[in-house]
Amino acid sequence: DSGVTQTPKHLITATGQRVTLRCSPRSGDLSVYWYQQSLDQGLQFLIQYYNGEERAKGNILERFSAQQFPDLHSELNLSSLELGDSALYFCASSYMEGFNNEQFFGPGTRLTVL
Amino acid sequence: AQKVTQAQTEISVVEKEDVTLDCVYETRDTTYYLFWYKQPPSGELVFLIRRNSFDEQNEISGRYSWNFQKSTSSFNFTITASQVVDSAVYFCALSEAKETSGSRLTFGEGTQLTVNP
Numbered sequence: 001d002s003g004v005t006q007t008p009k010h011l012i013t014a015t016g017q018r019v020t021l022r023c024s025p026r027s028g029d030l031s032v033y034w035y036q037q038s039l040d041q042g043l044q045f046l047i048q049y050y051n052g053e054e055r056a057k058g059n060i061l062e063r064f065s066a067q068q069f070p071d072l073h074s075e076l077n078l079s080s081l082e083l084g085d086s087a088l089y090f091c092a093s094s095y096m097e098g099f100n101n102e103q104f105f106g107p108g109t110r111l112t113v114l
Numbered sequence: 115a116q117k118v119t120q121a122q123t124e125i126s127v128v129e130k131e132d133v134t135l136d137c138v139y140e141t142r143d144t145t146y147y148l149f150w151y152k153q154p155p156s157g158e159l160v161f162l163i164r165r166n167s168f169d170e171q172n173e174i175s176g177r178y179s180w181n182f183q184k185s186t187s188s189f190n191f192t193i194t195a196s197q198v199v200d201s202a203v204y205f206c207a208l209s210e211a212k213e214t215s216g217s218r219l220t221f222g223e224g225t226q227l228t229v230n231p
Contacts, residue, residue: 105159
């Protein structure tokens with residue numbers, strides 16, 4: 001158990017809908033990352049927050065947005081869902097924001113878009 | 115741009131065999147970190163090791179060992195006396211010290227290791 005929690009574990013929804021994925025980092029960690037794992041794209045970095053501020057952005061679609069709240073939990077919002085958004089979404093956390101920090105991953109949220 | 119290549123898509127071995135998972139990376143940075151993660155069938159990603167670009171010493175942790183060679187841009191992972199519980203997908207990842215990249219991990223495609231009894 002990494003100490004990172006993600007809810008829900010599974011999510012099934014329809015195309016065009018909007019969903020919110022939630023992540024609580026390990027106690028004391030200030031940085032949160034979101035990754036998407038799909039069969040065709042592999043594991044891809046989406047976005048990073050550090051202490052409430054956006055720090056880095058990857059190939060995150062405009063339909064996706066995220067934020068980190070004052071209590072450090074983070075939410076990833078996915079809207080106008082398409083079939084291709086079906087994937088495993090991971091949240092990770094680290095104490096600091098630097099490139100040298102190991103990231104600890106949550107169990108993931110499996111999103112299925114029908 | 116940074117890139118990580120794990121050329122071995124799948125490896126199948128019999129228990130107690132040694133197995134090496136290959137990882138080759140590309141980066142223009144002189145300062146970076148390399149990581150290995152394990153993804154068992156349950157799906158979570160488990161951190162295994164972190165290595166910085168200035169430390170080329172090999173590392174051993176129990177049955178696991180890592181060989182980092184800057185000259186060939188490789189960071190290979192060896193499991194000695196493999197066990198069925200080692201069956202998982204293993205990912206190699208790279209993190210660069212560029213301000214614009216934050217601290218994102220760039221992952222390889224992963225290697226599916228199956229250890230048969």
